[in-house]
Amino acid sequence: MQSHLALREISGTRNKGVQVLLAIKPNRKTVIFVHGFSGDAVETWSDFHILLPAKPISEGRDLFFFGYDGLRVGMIPSATIFRNFLTRLLDQTDQFLNTNLPESAKRPLGFRYDEVTIVAHSLGAVVARRALLDATRKSEPWVANIKLVLFAPAHKGAKLAELALEAASAFSFMRLFSAYAKYKSPLIAELLPTSPQLAALLIETTNACANGACDHLVAKMVIIAEYDDVVNPDTFANDPPPEIIPDSTHTSVCKPRKDFQLPLEFLERCL
Amino acid sequence: MSIEQANFEDLMEVYFTRTGAEKAAKRLIKLIYSEKDGDLRRLLRDHNEEAIVLTTEMNFRASVDELLIWFSVLEIATVAGFIAPPTHQFEFWKSIQTILSNNRVERYYKKYYPTRLPEMLLRRINGELEEVEAFNEELSRTMIQFLALDRRFMSKLNDSTLILLLDDFVIKGYDFSDVVKRIRDPEKFIKSLTLAPPKRDALDDAIIELNVFLVFLKDLQRLLSGMSDYPLFQSEVWNHYGYWFETIHEDFQSQINSALDQFLHWTPVDGKEDAVNSIQREIASARGVLTDLVSTKYATVVRRHLR
Numbered sequence: 203m204q205s206h207l208a209l210r211e212i213s214g215t216r217n218k219g220v221q222v223l224l225a226i227k228p229n230r231k232t233v234i235f236v237h238g239f240s241g242d243a244v245e246t247w248s249d250f251h252i253l254l255p256a257k258p259i260s261e262g263r264d265l266f267f268f269g270y271d272g273l274r275v276g277m278i279p280s281a282t283i284f285r286n287f288l289t290r291l292l293d294q295t296d297q298f299l300n301t302n303l304p305e306s307a308k309r310p311l312g313f314r315y316d317e318v319t320i321v322a323h324s325l326g327a328v329v330a331r332r333a334l335l336d337a338t339r340k341s342e343p344w345v346a347n348i349k350l351v352l353f354a355p356a357h358k359g360a361k362l363a364e365l366a367l368e369a370a371s372a373f374s375f376m377r378l379f380s381a382y383a384k385y386k387s388p389l390i391a392e393l394l395p396t397s398p399q400l401a402a403l404l405i406e407t408t409n410a411c412a413n414g415a416c417d418h419l420v421a422k423m424v425i426i427a428e429y430d431d432v433v434n435p436d437t438f439a440n441d442p443p444p445e446i447i448p449d450s451t452h453t454s455v456c457k458p459r460k461d462f463q464l465p466l467e468f469l470e471r472c473l
Numbered sequence: 474m475s476i477e478q479a480n481f482e483d484l485m486e487v488y489f490t491r492t493g494a495e496k497a498a499k500r501l502i503k504l505i506y507s508e509k510d511g512d513l514r515r516l517l518r519d520h521n522e523e524a525i526v527l528t529t530e531m532n533f534r535a536s537v538d539e540l541l542i543w544f545s546v547l548e549i550a551t552v553a554g555f556i557a558p559p560t561h562q563f564e565f566w567k568s569i570q571t572i573l574s575n576n577r578v579e580r581y582y583k584k585y586y587p588t589r590l591p592e593m594l595l596r597r598i599n600g601e602l603e604e605v606e607a608f609n610e611e612l613s614r615t616m617i618q619f620l621a622l623d624r625r626f627m628s629k630l631n632d633s634t635l636i637l638l639l640d641d642f643v644i645k646g647y648d649f650s651d652v653v654k655r656i657r658d659p660e661k662f663i664k665s666l667t668l669a670p671p672k673r674d675a676l677d678d679a680i681i682e683l684n685v686f687l688v689f690l691k692d693l694q695r696l697l698s699g700m701s702d703y704p705l706f707q708s709e710v711w712n713h714y715g716y717w718f719e720t721i722h723e724d725f726q727s728q729i730n731s732a733l734d735q736f737l738h739w740t741p742v743d744g745k746e747d748a749v750n751s752i753q754r755e756i757a758s759a760r761g762v763l764t765d766l767v768s769t770k771y772a773t774v775v776r777r778h779l780r
Contacts, residue, residue, distance in 0.1 A: 203476075203610060203613075204476050204480075204613040204614075204617075206617065207480065207483055208480065208484070208487075208616075208617050208621070208624075209617065209620065209624065210483065210487065211624070211628070223617075226476060226479070244621065244625075245688070252614060252617075252621075255614065255617070304478075304479050304483045306482060307479040307482075307483075367663065367666070367667070370666045370667060370681075370684065371666060371684050372684040372685075372687035372688045372691075372759070373736070373752075373755045373759075374751070374755065375748060375751035375752050375755055376663070376666075378741065378742070379659050379739070379742055379748070381742045382660045382742070383663050384664070385667035385669075386669075460699075
């Protein structure tokens with residue numbers, strides 16, 4: 203039986219490129235995918251939008267794919283945009299969803315999510331973490347329902363120049379010509395291992411998690427690639443030791459296919 | 474909630490209500506019922522007979538094209554069991570029948586700008602075609618996969634600068650040969666790829682869209698090759714893009730290949746010799762995707778129904 207409606211772009215927000223697979227029989231749980239540097243809301247995740255709905259565990263879950271400018275916009279603005287999206291989605295869920303649902307599939311008044319799993323890749327992990335920290339400081343009630351699952355997170359620093367080119371092109375060989383890429387992005391400095399932004403992220407997260415508080419700021423699972431030459435894979439704050447996907451790279455680690463289901467299997471374990 | 478009804482409403486919003494298709498349908502119905510054959514003949518003429526220069530005519534014809542896309546999606550969705558099949562009980566299907574049966578409209582989508590799926594839909598509404606795929610979960614997921622891909626095409630590529638250049642339009646002084654020349658120079662190509670949106674010109678847009686299009690072609694070919702258990706559905710999805718892969722396939726393939734060939738002239742920088750092998754491998758793969766898509770193997774099943 204069909205478990206989700208067709209992928210659609212969300213209207214009613216200022217966010218560009220937020221897409222969603224809405225469950226036909228919703229169970230008040232959702233998964234929100236956040237792409238990384240120069241990524242795409244859906245394409246970064248390869249076949250997650252095809253394979254995940256086929257799994258029983260996801261049958262009632264709404265699956266959001268959050269899009270933002272992960273190339274030219276700095277970490278703080280992106281995190282603020284994401285936090286505003288979360289606030290709108292999680293505080294006014296019924297109104298927000300019903301403007302995007304056909305008449306016969308509208309949600310009842312008062313519909314809210316009891317469980318929100320944020321799945322983030324690379325820079326997306328930093329954006330999500332920053333957004334959650336700020337939401338925690340603002341005492342947003344929905345933070346308690348959040349779980350974090352991170353693929354190749356960039357919260358300990360990243361080298362971005364080659365990655366940007368590869369992500370922007372149809373061909374992976376483009377990264378071999380990165381010497382020609384001369385573009386400006388605040389993210390290049392912000393994602394250096396020594397950047398003040400990453401230092402602040404670590405200190406604030408560690409402080410917030412002192413004495414076991416703020417469980418939502420500790421990742422449920424961190425998944426790293428065997429051959430990752432982009433991000434520093436060191437453990438962040440109180441996060442658990444990472445799981446590893448053999449024979450994967452920074453970009454392939456979050457891209458499941460029919461013949462490569464490990465990324466999907468790791469996520470399933472967290473749902 | 475009926476899933477078929479929810480799917481139908483969803484498709485209607487994306488392909489009909491939110492596009493020019495609804496306007497086109499209303500105007501065509503009005504012209505047909507008021508028997509304004511002269512107006513229809515003029516509006517839906519072959520552009521080779523007399524060029525289309527008035528903005529109002531261009532806009533109307535663009536909305537008719539969107540209407541035909543909507544009809545194609547309805548046909549595909551019916552074959553996949555995604556929506557309920559047509560029934561004469563509903564005014565909705567009768568109005569489609571009226572539009573598609575009109576001889577001026579028929580000439581437009583059969584003779585001047587051939588597209589097969591509206592004809593399949595008309596046959597279905599007329600009761601002359603009943604074949605659908607046996608519905609199952611995998612088929613519904615594949616249909617959702619097709620819709621995701623098509624929505625990507627509609628939002629990022631349809632009416633884009635690249636698509637217009639591939640169709641031999643000249644945009645702000647650029648034609649497709651300029652895209653080819655830009656690819657020849659890796660530094661300029663990469664600059665186009667990484668330029669901030671406010672600084673891009675039409676050629677930069679076309680370069681970025683070319684990358685999106687090549688990924689789209691690869692994903693489409695992968696989708697089609699996984700549909701062999703559903704031959705009618707597979708053929709209809711391919712025919713949905715039939716303008717590129719069949720109607721103008723020779724020019725289309727030649728243009729894309731000439732663009733791809735330019736990458737083969739790139740020489741490694743910083744002594745990275747493995748770049749040459751990487752480029753050759755990936756370009757060969759892209760050419761293979763293109764060759765597969767413009768082959769006639771996916772056309773056969775629909776053609777058989779329309780004989």
